[in-house]
Amino acid sequence: MTVIFSKKCELALQAVLYLSVNKDKNFFSASGISEQIKMPKEFIAKILQSLVSHGIVVSKKGKTGGFNINKPLNEIRLIDIVAAVDGLEIFHKCVLGFEGCNVEQPCPLHNKWGKLRDMTYNMLSEETLLDILDKTEEKIKSINPANI
Amino acid sequence: MTVIFSKKCELALQAVLYLSVNKDKNFFSASGISEQIKMPKEFIAKILQSLVSHGIVVSKKGKTGGFNINKPLNEIRLIDIVAAVDGLEIFHKCVLGFEGCNVEQPCPLHNKWGKLRDMTYNMLSEETLLDILDKTEEKIKSINPANI
DNA sequence: TAAAAATCAGATATTTATGTCTGATAAAAC
DNA sequence: GTTTTATCAGACATAAATATCTGATTTTTA
Numbered sequence: 001m002t003v004i005f006s007k008k009c010e011l012a013l014q015a016v017l018y019l020s021v022n023k024d025k026n027f028f029s030a031s032g033i034s035e036q037i038k039m040p041k042e043f044i045a046k047i048l049q050s051l052v053s054h055g056i057v058v059s060k061k062g063k064t065g066g067f068n069i070n071k072p073l074n075e076i077r078l079i080d081i082v083a084a085v086d087g088l089e090i091f092h093k094c095v096l097g098f099e100g101c102n103v104e105q106p107c108p109l110h111n112k113w114g115k116l117r118d119m120t121y122n123m124l125s126e127e128t129l130l131d132i133l134d135k136t137e138e139k140i141k142s143i144n145p146a147n148i
Numbered sequence: 149m150t151v152i153f154s155k156k157c158e159l160a161l162q163a164v165l166y167l168s169v170n171k172d173k174n175f176f177s178a179s180g181i182s183e184q185i186k187m188p189k190e191f192i193a194k195i196l197q198s199l200v201s202h203g204i205v206v207s208k209k210g211k212t213g214g215f216n217i218n219k220p221l222n223e224i225r226l227i228d229i230v231a232a233v234d235g236l237e238i239f240h241k242c243v244l245g246f247e248g249c250n251v252e253q254p255c256p257l258h259n260k261w262g263k264l265r266d267m268t269y270n271m272l273s274e275e276t277l278l279d280i281l282d283k284t285e286e287k288i289k290s291i292n293p294a295n296i
Numbered sequence: 297t298a299a300a301a302a303t304c305a306g307a308t309a310t311t312t313a314t315g316t317c318t319g320a321t322a323a324a325a326c
Numbered sequence: 327g328t329t330t331t332a333t334c335a336g337a338c339a340t341a342a343a344t345a346t347c348t349g350a351t352t353t354t355t356a
Contacts, residue, residue, distance in 0.1 A: 002234040010245035062323025065332040090150040097158035108280040116268050132256040210353025213302040
């Protein structure tokens with residue numbers, strides 16, 4: 001099986017999207033979020049905790065605690081979330097798994113995949129949560145239970 | 149962790165590339181191939197067996213047996229190998245994992261990722277083993293032990 | 297015909313990714 | 327201050343991907 005984002009990363013993006021849409025409101029608990037997104041709250045909690053350690057999300061303990069976005073939405077790029085959860089290996093490693101692959105000794109797919117990979121990286125670097133949110137609020141209201 | 153091809157698929161592509169370069173010669177045993185590519189022969193054997201069942205590779209039992217490419221090199225596209233090993237899910241599924249994502253109700257990344265994903269699919273569909281081989285023989289001689 | 301060397305099918309083992317649990321700590325409500 | 331309800335850290339469990347093994351079959355060579 002091939003994936004572009006891991007399950008963890010998909011979830012992280014979904015959860016962060018959810019928090020973005022509701023940024024003005026109070027903190028959201030892991031169980032609250034898990035009711036919206038169809039994923040186990042323990043898993044969501046773990047993922048959000050790691051985003052806290054990366055400074056993308058902020059958390060608050062105690063009775064009215066939970067998670068929320070830590071910065072202005074236009075300062076968080078999608079690539080930041082991907083980097084925090086999955087790492088950026090995919091953008092450096094040879095797509096065919098050849099150790100010695102580099103510019104001087106490119107593998108057969110080096111140039112063609114390299115171009116697409118760079119475009120993907122750029123896209124994820126250009127898009128911030130704010131950009132996403134704009135698109136989201138316009139027309140993506142019934143795609144999922146959370147109405148993200 | 150993110151990947152574009154699974155380990156299995158990387159290996160399959162490497163092995164098939166190796167066979168392509170040496171297509172004129174006789175059948176290559178799994179252990180012979182595993183000496184060139186740095187992967188365990190049992191695993192290579194398993195992968196090649198599945199390519200046999202997909203008609204991409206042909207095998208021969210017995211003392212002088214082994215594996216070889218089953219068709220003219222210009223009739224095998226990279227996407228055929230990817231499809232056989234990893235499947236084509238990645239080219240259909242929502243990149244954010246939203247169930248209801250589609251053209252009418254696109255997720256926030258639907259269009260941008262969709263474009264890149266289609267370009268990747270097209271690239272893999274256009275490139276045949278023959279195309280790859282040409283590039284390979286020109287300039288990729290010391291990238292790996294197999295000199296693929 | 298017997299021995300050697302290969303694929304093949306399916307079971308098994310190992311590793312990694314995904315998912316769950318437990319007890320500790322912190323903050324708010326009473 | 328006690329109870330409630332949240333995060334947090336780290337251990338634990340399960341599932342999936344990766345890797346290995348075993349015995350059967352096939353084919354060549356001697």
